[in-house]
Amino acid sequence: MWRFDKSILSQFDFFSIILIIPLVLMSNWLIGEAVPVLAQKQMAYVGVAILAFLVIFFLPIRRMSWLIPLIYWFNIALLLAVEFFGHSRLGAQRWIEIPFINATIQPSEFVKPALILMLAYLINKNPPPLGGYRIGDFLRISFYILLPFILIVKEPDLGTALVLLLIGYGVLFFIGIYWKIVAAIVGAIFLLSPVVYKYGLHDYQKTRVKDFLSDKPSYHVQQSIIAIGSGGWSGKDKDEATQTQMKFLPIATSDFIFAFVVERTGFLGALGLILLYVMLILHLLSLAVFNKDYYIKVVTVAISFMIFIYMGVNISMTIGYAPVVGVPLPMFSYGGSSFLNFIILFAIMQNLITFRYKDMYDRSGTKSFM
Template sequence: MIMIDRRILTHFDFLLVFLVLPIIGLSFFLVNGFDSDKGLRELVYITIGVILFFIFFLIPFRKLSRSITVFYWLFIGMLFIIDFYGAVRLGAQRWIILPGTGMSFQPSEPMKVAMILMLANLIVHNPPQKGGYGLKDLAVFSFYILLPVFLVAKQPDLGSAIVMFLMGYGILFVVGIQKRIVLWILGLFILLAPILYSSNMLTRWEYQAKRVQDFIATTPSHQVQQSLIAIGSAGWLGKSEENITQTKFGFLPIPITDIIFSYYVERFGFIGALVLFAFYIVLILHILSFCLLDSRDYFLQVVASGIAILLFVYMSVNIAMTVNFAPIVGIPLPILSYGGSSFITFMILFGILENLLAFKFDFEYNSSPLNSLRKKKGSLAQLVRALGS
C-alpha cells in the first residue's frame, strides 16, 4: 500500500484544479460538437496533459539547478534546429512533426516553461537586493529572455515572441526591479513602437504588419466581421446547436482554434461569456496570490507570476481580437482553444506550480534559520570528530 505524506495533501491547491477542470470540459464539449474527429484528438491532448501534470508534479524542481539549465538550452537548440527541419504552415516554420503520429508541436510553447524555470533558477541563486535589481543584473536576465524571443520572432511568430517578452520582464517586475529602470524601459518602448512600425523593419513580419493595418482600417477584416456577428447575434443565453449559423455554416474560419471565443459566445451568449471571464479572472488572481505566501520563496514567486502573466496576456489579447479591440494574432484562448501545444504547456506549468505548493513544507524546513543553525552545528561536530580521529 502506497503511503502519502499528509503534508502534501494539506499544501496541495485543490481550488486550482476546480477552476481549470470546467474550462477543460468546455473545450472538449465545443471541439467535439464542431468536429467529432477533432474531439477525439482533443481527448488525446487532454489525456497527455493530465499525465504530464502528474509527472511534473512529482519532479523536485527546487533541487534540479543543473537539469533546469540543460532543459533551457535543449529547447534553445530546438528553436535553432527548426530553421532546417521544421514544418511550414501558413508561411511560418514553427512546428516539429512527431514521426508516425501525424501530430505536431511548437517548441516555442515548452520554451515558455524552460524560460520560467531558468529565470527561477537564476533568481534563487541571485535574489534581488533591497530596492530591486540594477542594470548589471538586468543585463544578465535580459540575455536569457531575449535569446528565445529573437529565435521565436525569426520563425516568424511575433505574437508568441511578444508574449514571452512580456512574461520575462513581467516576472522581473513582480520579483523586484529598480523603479527608474522600469520607467526607462516603458519610455523607450513608447518612443520606439511607432518608429518600428513606420520603418521597413516590419517587412520581415509582413503578415503581422497587415493585421495591424486591418485593425486600424475603417472596416474590420472579414474574420473580425464574422466574429462580431456571431457574438452580437448570441443574445443573453446563446443559441442551440442547430441555430449557431456563423459556426455551423463556416462563416467563422476554424472556430475551434484562435477564435473559439466567438464560437463559445454564439453558443452560450452574454451570460456564458461573463461566467467564462469570471473563471479566468479568479484563476489568474488566485495564482498571483501565491507570490505573497513567502517573501523568501523566489522559485514560487517566479513560477506563479509567470503563469499568471501568461494566462492574462493570452486571455485578454484573444478576447480583445475577437471583438476588434486588438489585431488578429495567433494567440489561443488558454486551455479552451483546440490544440495540443498550448494546452499541454499550461498543464505542465500547473503541475510545476502544484509541486512547489505541495512540497513547500520541505522548502520551509530547509530555509528556516533554526535548521540552518543545526546544519552548521552538525558540520562543525563532524569536523571536530574528523580532526580528533
C-alpha cells in the first residue's frame, strides 16, 4: 500500500510554480478577450498539462534512466518518419498524421525534452574533468545535439532547430568545455555565417532577414510597434485597444501576444511580465549552480536557457529587433504543444529535485508517496 511521505513537500520547489501561475492566468485572460473560443481550448491544454505533470512527477525517473536513450532514439525515429511520411503545410513537412483519429503531431516539439534528458544522462554517466570536456567527449555529446538539429533543418524548421542547438550547446558550455574548443567554435561562427546565409537558407528565410535589416519593418512588425506604442504607461481599456480588437495586430494570441500585453496593460504590465520571466530564469540558474547533481544541473539550466531564448526572441521580434519567426512567448502564447513541453520539463525537474535523496525510495525501488 502506498503511503504519503510528507518529507517530499519540504523538497518540492514551490517558487517556480508560484511564478508560472500568473503567466497562465494572464495569458488566458488576454486570449479570452481576443478570441474566447481559443481561451477555452487553452484551458483544456492547461488541464492536460497538469495531468501530465502529475504522472511524470511520480515516475521513478532516476531508476528508469535506462529508458532515456530509448526515448531519445524513438524521437529520432519520429523525425525520420517526417522525412519519409510527413504531412506538409505551407511548404514545410513537419507533421505526422495519426491514423484513425484525424490528428497530427509535430515531432520536433517532443524532441526538446528528449534531448535535454539525453544530455543529463550522458553528462551524469561521464562528468566533465577539471578544465572541461576535451575534444573526444565534446564530439561524442555533439553528435546527439547535431543529429536532431540536421533532421529538423531539413523539414525545414530553422527556428526550432536553432533553439535546439542553442539549448544543447548552452548546457555544454555551462557544464564545462575546454577553452580552446570554445574559441574554435566562436571563430567558426564568424567565418561560416556568410556561407550559411548564402547557401544554407531558403528564399523565405533570406526574405525574413532582409525585412529585419531593411529601413522599413514588415507589416506585421509595424502593427506590433503601433500596438506597443499606443499602450502608454498603464495600457488601454478593452474597447480602446483598437489594434487587437479591430484585428490590425496579426496573430495577437500567439506570435505577437507581447504587443497585445503592452496595448492592454502598458509599460507597467510589460515590465511585470518580463520581471516574472527574469525571476524564473534566475531561480532556475540558482538551482543549477548550487546543485552538484548533474541531472538537476542539466535540466534546470536547459529550462532556463529555453525560457530565455524563447522570451528574448519573441519580444525582440515584436519590437523589430529580431527577424519574425514562429517562436512563442513561453507558457503565455496560445498553443498546446509548446505549453505541454514546458510543463513536462518542469515536472521532470520537480521530480529530480524532490526525490533526489535515496531515502525517498522504498526497498522495492518505487517511490513512497501514499
